[in-house]
Structures are given as structure tokens and as C-alpha cells.
Ligand code: HEC
Ligand code: HEC
Ligand code: HEC
């Protein structure tokens with residue numbers, strides 16, 4: 290059983306800017322790299338209604354930290370973002386324009402993979418063949434959503450991006466992830482902690498109201 294002290298300390302993680310700078314310049318996968326720069330270490334405050342969830346004891350797996358589902362194609366952010374220096378918004382083009390963050394369509398991939406880039410590893414080649422199949426058949430790639438939120442929730446990417454909240458404060462070091470992982474509880478207490486610190490609204494209807 291977790292002690293009250295651990296619960297308390299657990300909710301008070303701090304952010305090291307040195308570590309962010311380091312991992313941004315490094316091609317190594319740092320031991321604790323994935324969660325570097327995540328707000329409050331990805332944990333909700335002590336008073337959160339669903340406090341147990343951030344220790345992975347209860348709740349559905351897809352709502353827990355560490356959730357990293359198998360994807361139909363092994364897409365790697367390490368290869369694309371870290372090694373090939375692609376911008377997030379090249380693929381997730383809507384983050385600064387709309388509430389949702391677009392996951393790229395297969396056409397976006399084909400710009401490079403139709404003819405030019407065939408893949409290096411055996412698995413990579415197979416995955417790129419699979420990618421071409423989806424394209425040829427006019428099928429969307431059935432990506433499995435990593436950040437699953439309850440339906441009643443209103444979340445808006447544009448508002449956060451425009452306010453200067455970085456991707457990594459909520460999603461962690463995506464460029465270090467060969468497979469995307471949920472690094473934060475994204476529980477109500479976690480959202481509200483940041484809203485209080487940054488002077489954003491904590492009115493219930495802002496997150497729970499109707500559009
Ligand atoms: C070459 C295109 C490409 C680029 C560039 C890219 N991504 Fe992605 N991203 C994808 C694809 C495809 C998926 C869906 C498959 C997966 O989850 O791995 C994805 C998934 C994600 C997810 C998980 C979405 C979910 O299901 O909840 C996040 C978060 C994310 N990307 C953030 C980023 C960030 C931050 C950057 C920049 C540092 C970035 N991506 C750059 C293509 C890209
Ligand atoms: C700007 C060009 C570009 C775009 C756009 C792009 N990729 Fe890639 N992709 C690369 C490069 C470069 C590699 C490295 C492998 C190589 O050099 O053969 C790669 C490798 C891969 C691999 C194989 C990894 C391995 O182990 O060899 C897969 C799978 C892949 N990409 C999927 C995707 C998917 C899915 C998308 C669309 C969401 C996408 N790519 C968009 C340039 C791109
Ligand atoms: C304030 C926290 C926060 C920030 C900052 C943030 N995201 Fe998200 N992101 C979320 C949440 C919460 C979800 C789940 C949204 C849902 O299911 O309604 C999500 C989902 C996603 C998805 C899956 C598609 C979707 O809309 O559900 C992608 C891709 C993504 N984010 C990319 C990004 C990128 C790229 C950035 C930086 C430009 C970014 N996010 C910044 C919290 C954030």
C-alpha cells in the first residue's frame with residue numbers, strides 16, 4: 290500500500306529545465322526522458338477525485354499513465370521527429386487552428402513513402418508496404434487513440450497552444466518515443482492545478498459545459 294507521504298510527494302514533482310535542454314540535444318534515450326517537462330510530473334493533486342488512478346491501481350487501462358497501445362503500423366516519432374527533424378505541425382496540422390489535433394492522413398505519409406523512402410529495418414520495410422496497401426485501398430489507417438478522455442469533457446488544443454503551453458507539458462518528450470505513451474493522468478485535478486497556477490479559468494462549465 291502506498292503511504293500518505295508518497296501520495297503527497299507524488300503530487301509535487303518539479304520540472305528541470307536542464308533536463309529538457311539536454312534531452313532536446315541528445316539522440317540517446319534518457320533513463321527518465323519520456324516524462325521530462327510534463328506538468329506536475331503528470332500527476333493529479335492530492336484532492337483529486339480519482340486519486341487512485343495515477344498509481345495504476347484502478348480504472349480502465351486506457352485512462353492510465355503508461356498506456357501505450359500497439360499500433361497497426363509501428364510509427365516512430367524518434368525516426369521522424371528526432372532524427373529527421375520534422376515539425377509536429379507538419380503532421381498534426383490542426384493543433385493551432387482547432388480544438389482537436391489532427392492525426393495525419395495516409396496521403397501525408399505518401400509524400401515520402403510512395404517512392405522515396407522504403408525503410409531500413411526488415412520490420413520497417415514491412416510496415417511501409419502495409420502503409421502502401423492502406424493507401425492503394427483508400428482505407429484510413431486504424432490508429433489506436435492513446436489519449437482517451439471521457440465523452441463529457443471539452444478540451445481545446447488551440448487555446449493551449451496559443452497560450453504558449455507546450456506539447457511536452459501534457460504529452461512528454463514525444464520525440465523520444467518510438468511508441469507513443471500516455472505520460473500523464475490527465476485527471477481533473479491535474480488540469481485544475483495548472484489552470485490555477487497560470488490564471489486560466491477553473492469554472493466548471495469551461496471544461497464540462499456545452500459547446
Ligand atoms: C510524420 C508525421 C508526424 C510528426 C512529424 C509528428 N507526429 Fe505525432 N503522430 C503521428 C501519427 C501517425 C500518430 C498516430 C500513431 C501513434 O500514436 O503512434 C501520432 C500520434 C501522436 C500522439 C498521440 C495521439 C493519441 O492517439 O492520443 C501525440 C500526443 C503526438 N503524436 C504528438 C506529437 C508531437 C508533440 C510531435 C512533435 C514533437 C509529433 N507528434 C510529430 C505522426 C506524426
Ligand atoms: C518528410 C518525409 C516523411 C514523411 C512525411 C513520413 N515519413 Fe516515415 N520515414 C521517413 C524517413 C526518412 C524514414 C527513415 C527510414 C529510411 O530512411 O528508409 C522513415 C521511416 C518510416 C518507417 C520505417 C521505420 C524503420 O524502422 O525503417 C515507417 C513505418 C514510417 N516511416 C511510417 C510513416 C507514416 C505512417 C507516415 C505518415 C504518418 C510517415 N512515415 C511520414 C520519412 C518520412
Ligand atoms: C494542456 C494539455 C495539452 C497540450 C499543451 C497539448 N495536448 Fe495534445 N492532447 C491533450 C488531451 C487532453 C488530448 C485528448 C483530447 C480528447 O480526447 O478530447 C490530446 C490529444 C492529442 C492528440 C490525439 C488527437 C486528438 O485531438 O484527440 C494529438 C495528435 C495531440 N494531442 C497532439 C498534440 C500536439 C502536437 C501538441 C503541441 C502542439 C499538443 N497535443 C499539446 C492535451 C494536450
Ligand code: HEC
Pocket residue numbers: 328442443444445448449452454458459475476479480481483484487489490495496
Ligand atoms: C500546463 C498547464 C495546463 C494544463 C495541464 C491544462 N491546461 Fe487548460 N489551459 C491552460 C491555460 C494557460 C489556458 C488559458 C488559455 C487562454 O487564456 O486562452 C487554458 C485554457 C483551457 C480551456 C479554455 C478556457 C476558456 O476560457 O475558454 C479549456 C476548456 C481547458 N483549458 C481545458 C483543459 C483540460 C480539460 C485540461 C486537462 C485535460 C487542461 N485544460 C489542462 C493551461 C493548462
Ligand code: HEC
Pocket residue numbers: 338339352439442475476477480481484490491492493494495496497
Ligand atoms: C480544467 C478543466 C476542468 C474544470 C474547470 C472542472 N473539471 Fe471536472 N473533470 C475534468 C476532467 C479532465 C475530468 C475527467 C476525470 C477522469 O478522467 O476521471 C473531470 C471529471 C469530473 C467529474 C467526474 C468524476 C471523476 O473524477 O471522474 C465530476 C463530478 C466533475 N468533473 C465535476 C466538476 C465540478 C463540480 C467542477 C467545478 C467546480 C469541475 N468539474 C471543473 C476537468 C475539469
